[in-house]
Amino acid sequence: NAGVMQNPRHLVRRRGQEARLRCSPMKGHSHVYWYRQLPEEGLKFMVYLQKENIIDESGMPKERFSAEFPKEGPSILRIQQVVRGDSAAYFCASSPGRENYGYTFGSGTRLTVV
Amino acid sequence: GESVGLHLPTLSVQEGDNSIINCAYSNSASDYFIWYKQESGKGPQFIIDIRSNMDKRQGQRVTVLLNKTVKHLSLQIAATQPGDSAVYFCAETYTGANSKLTFGKGITLSVRP
Numbered sequence: 001n002a003g004v005m006q007n008p009r010h011l012v013r014r015r016g017q018e019a020r021l022r023c024s025p026m027k028g029h030s031h032v033y034w035y036r037q038l039p040e041e042g043l044k045f046m047v048y049l050q051k052e053n054i055i056d057e058s059g060m061p062k063e064r065f066s067a068e069f070p071k072e073g074p075s076i077l078r079i080q081q082v083v084r085g086d087s088a089a090y091f092c093a094s095s096p097g098r099e100n101y102g103y104t105f106g107s108g109t110r111l112t113v114v
Numbered sequence: 115g116e117s118v119g120l121h122l123p124t125l126s127v128q129e130g131d132n133s134i135i136n137c138a139y140s141n142s143a144s145d146y147f148i149w150y151k152q153e154s155g156k157g158p159q160f161i162i163d164i165r166s167n168m169d170k171r172q173g174q175r176v177t178v179l180l181n182k183t184v185k186h187l188s189l190q191i192a193a194t195q196p197g198d199s200a201v202y203f204c205a206e207t208y209t210g211a212n213s214k215l216t217f218g219k220g221i222t223l224s225v226r227p
Contacts, residue, residue: 004157033213042203042217043158056212091157098212105157 002027004094004106005074012112013082021077021109025094032075033103034060034067037089046090049075055098082113126224133191135221137204140185144206148215149178149189152201161189161202191223199225 005024013019025032030051035043045059049069060067064082069075079086089110095103127133139147145166150158164171164178164187171178177190187204201222205215 031213035215035217040220042205042219043215044217045214048212048214056214059214093157095213103213104160107155107157 004092004104006090006092006106006109008109009107010110010112012114014114015083016081019079019082019086019111021079021090021092021111022074023077023092023094023106024074025092026104029094029096031095031098031103032069033093033095034075034077035091035093035105037091037108039088043091046077050098079111082111084113087111087113123219124222124224126226127194128226129194129196131194133189133194133198133223135189135191135202135204135223137187137189137218138185139187139204139206139218141206141208141216142185143208144216145208146206147178147180147187148205149176149187150203150205150217151198152203152220154200158203194223194225196225196227199223 004026007022032049034046036046037043047060047067048056051069052071064080066078089108091105091108093103093105148163149161151161152158162173162176162178164180169180175192179188191198201220203217203220205217207215
């Protein structure tokens with residue numbers, strides 16, 4: 001079992017470009033969570049998705065950010081028109097069920113906006 | 115707003131000593147708590163968890179203590195090793211939160227050889 005796979009590991013974007021972060025959950029897991037971590041901070045919840053559905057997006061900024069988890073393929077976190085403040089580590093986690101708390105995190109994508 | 119926080123930003127211990135990392139939480143509805151370890155460049159790694167109907171839980175070299183009266187959580191690491199050097203986070207959630215975790219800011223544990 002390869003675990004939660006995120007790519008790319010590092011992503012550099014210029015201000016105004018789009019960033020696409022991908023997350024492949026563990027085999028058999030249909031629930032995905034995205035978190036953002038600013039330098040020297042704890043992780044902040046962004047969005048929770050189940051296959052083809054957004055369950056909870058209360059932590060995701062209303063503008064420029066979107067997430068999807070299609071029937072086939074990885075979950076995608078998209079950030080449009082990136083700004084310097086978007087620079088952070090973005091982590092994905094997956095679980096087999098809705099109330100399964102000890103979920104597994106991926107190694108993250110470090111986004112740098114220049 | 116509700117938050118989870120840690121008392122100290124860094125902790126330095128001698129190899130072989132026991133480490134105690136403390137965490138305060140403020141959401142009285144929280145009923146599940148987790149400790150994570152994060153090494154440089156990696157994602158958080160699950161260490162141990164505890165539900166609110168317990169006050170102590172032991173794992174391999176680690177113990178988590180929960181004091182609901184004062185909303186305090188601690189992680190004890192026995193015989194600390196160099197490989198324990200990392201940032202430690204406490205996280206909390208509650209039934210019905212869809213497993214959404216609230217993390218504290220983290221404390222760095224540094225083990226001196």
